[in-house]
Amino acid sequence: MSGENLTSSEYIKHHLTNLTYGQHPDGSWGIAHGSEAAKEMGFWAINIDTMAVSVILGFVFIYFFKKAASTATAGVPGGLQNFVEWVIEFVEESVKDSFNGKNPLVAPLALTIFIWIILMNTMDLVPVDYLPHLASMMGVPYLKVVPTTDPNLTFAMALGVFVLILYYSIKIKGPGGFFAELAFHPFPKYLMPFNLFLELVSLIAKPISLALRLFGNMYAGEMIFILIALLPLYAQWTLALPWAIFHILIVVLQAFIFMTLTIVYLSMAHEESH
């Protein structure tokens, strides 16, 4: 529990509110206090906490992997290089298993997705009050430390993948081929509108399901950590520990699912027909 003057629902709300910077309805620019205020800012506002944490973690990923990459030798690998190679071989294996085409983008994309999401998800295992409390002591009113509990981030990644799906579908099959794939399956040609409807729904469902799956899992996990934090101090560990241990699985699993589905979707985009 952070402040004594907070009720449970206020505490929960506080934890689930992003640090949003944007234009207030009265015209001034600043931090939104509460999610209602953030909503009033409309689209042109930015979640500073999500951006900052995700970009910092992105740089952590880049820093370590670049370090390993620039010192990579064919000789006996050191600790960091060993770890990085292990991860890369794992990703490479996943890509080889599900991706049949040849595309130099897919494997690095999968690696970035995998590691970045793992890092961001892992923020969930930091005790829920540590960073927000630290931030509030430094004068930052809101801080949501797990970027993957912000749908902005999950949708941004999913849309990035979606754009790649569309790009490669059109590039490999041509606009006509892509349209034919959407219009002439699974039923015969005279049912084209129906086919088109079905296929468009399933196409659009890809990024949405990607984004919502990750967001939903992490949001729910974070929510449960917050609820556990509302328990009396002496009882918290009985639930927090098992949930944290279980959550380690979720952290890796969700990153793996996002990566694998990205590979599979891109593989489907590269394949000529059903």
Place this chain on the structure above:
Amino acid sequence: MNINATLIGQTIAFVMFVWFCMKYVWPPIMAALEERQTKIAEGLAAAERGEKEHELAEKRAKEVLKEARTEASDIINLANVRAGEMVEEAKGKAVEEAAKVKKGADAELEQEIAGARETLRQQVSVLAISAAEQIIKSEIDAKKHKGIIDDISSKLGAA
């Protein structure tokens, strides 16, 4: 929980990280991995080759050893034969030498015998002459009977 410009910001960040990873992280590590793979493969191949070569060398060494052994036994045989020949030769030479020595000895002996005989004959003839002189001195005139004595002495010489 609102969708706002964070979406765009995150998309940009995502694209940048993927681009960076694709450009600077993935290729060198994959290159290192592949290089190590080929190195290991080469090492294994070299080890196998070395083993084969070792086997071959061992075989060759065995052959050489065998050859050397047969050669040595040949040499020994030859030497034995030669030694026998040499002994035979030496024996033959010794026999020859012995025969020569014996011959020489025989010849010398004969000469000596002849010399001795000569001496003996002369002495005997001297003795006989002196005896005859004694006899003749006392009984016969030496000048008178010289023909007879000479005749006897030449007869003795012929004997």
